[in-house]
Amino acid sequence: MATSNSEAQFRQLLQQRLPAVNTAGCHFSLVEGLTGESWRIESDNVPLLARPQTREKQALGVSRRREGRVLKRSGQGIGPQVLLRCHDWLVVEWLEGEKVSESAFTALNTGGELAALTARLHKQPLSGYRLDLQLQFAAYWPLIDRRRMTPAWLAWQHYFTQRKMPNPLMMAPLHMDIHAGNLVKQGQRLRLIDWEYAADGDIALELAALFRFNQFPPHQQRLFLRHYTQQGYADLPQLVLQVQRWLPWVDYLMLMWFEVRWQQCRDPAFLLWGAALYQRFCLSSVLPGNQ
Known part of the structure; x- marks a missing residue:
């Protein structure tokens, strides 16, 4: 597993696996995101994006091998083209285009373009990688600071790992991280980037995640x-x-993700975001431990 994002590693990888890329003339630049770093590679041919598999990413449930497979099977014409897929790295094309602002994202929802893109994704062939939220909850659990555990949280974990999940309405490939920062506008065409959480699942799970991640008010959800x-x-x-039905499951997924991410980087923002979700569960009259 990749433990360093050194430029030398990237050049060696490209020389061995993508000999058509002129590494001597490549320019490497870091692309920082919410959960780590990738490398943009500008070559004589096409700009590339190299995404490493790190221990931190693995702990969050990311697999570059799965990401590349989902893109190849389910992301044709929607996501970037996969150029190299191996155990430690995923290299894809860099999608050029206009960045989507939060106001533009709202406009895309109002006009229906966001829904059209999501519906188009959900009509693609299944990837063969089914999203298992309960398995992810179990994987996150030992990574959380035991000192932060409460009896209520223990009850929630038991509830979400033992309770039967909603029966799917329709199985489809899901992106599971649709927001303004993961959209690229190419003229009238929208493309999706950052497929690291993509897998097959119920279409309503994707929509619940989209609504929660982007804090859509009721009127935006209805639109x-x-x-x-x-x-x-x-x-x-x-x-x-x-x-x-899926909203509580998405809320718990976000709570666990924020907690694990805080353990990794100690950024207090993740604690603040998690605290709001913790409070939401405390006020719920449905879940155990809240009466």
């Missing part, structure tokens, strides 16, 4: 669902109910 059902799953009342 999205109205557009989505015109191109994707057509039963609006059933879809609304299914999204509601």
Whole structure:
């Protein structure tokens, strides 16, 4: 597993596996994100993005091998092209285009383009990698600071790892991290980047995650669902109910992710985001340990 993001590692990788890339003339620059760093590689041919598999990424549930496989099977024309996929690295094309601002993201939802892109993704072939939230909860659990555990949290963990998950309405490839920063606009065409959490799952799980991650108010959720059902799953009342069933699962996934991420980097922002979700669970009358 990659333990260093050194430029020398990238050059050696490209020389061995992508000999068509002129490494001598390459320019390397770091691309920093919420969960780590990747490298942009500018060559004589096409700009590339090299994404390492690190221990931190593995702890968060990321597999570059899976990411590359999902992109190849389910991301054609929506995500970047995969150029190299191996155990420690994923190299994809760098998608040139216009960055999407938060205001533009809202406009894309209002106009239906966001729903159209999501529906298009959900019509792609399954990747063969099924998303197992309960397995991810179990993997996150030992990475959380034991001093922060409460009896209520122990009850929540038991609830979410033992309770039967909602039966899927429709299985499809999911991106699971759709937000403004992961969209690229190429003229009238929208593309999705950063597929590291992508896998197969229920379409309503994707929509619940999209609503929660982006803090969509009810009217924005209704707009999205109205557009989505015109191109994707057509039963609006059933879809609304299914999204509601998945929301607590998404909230718990976010709470656990924020906690693990805080353990990795000690950025207090992750604690603040997690605290809001913790409070939401404390106020819930449905989950155990909250009465």
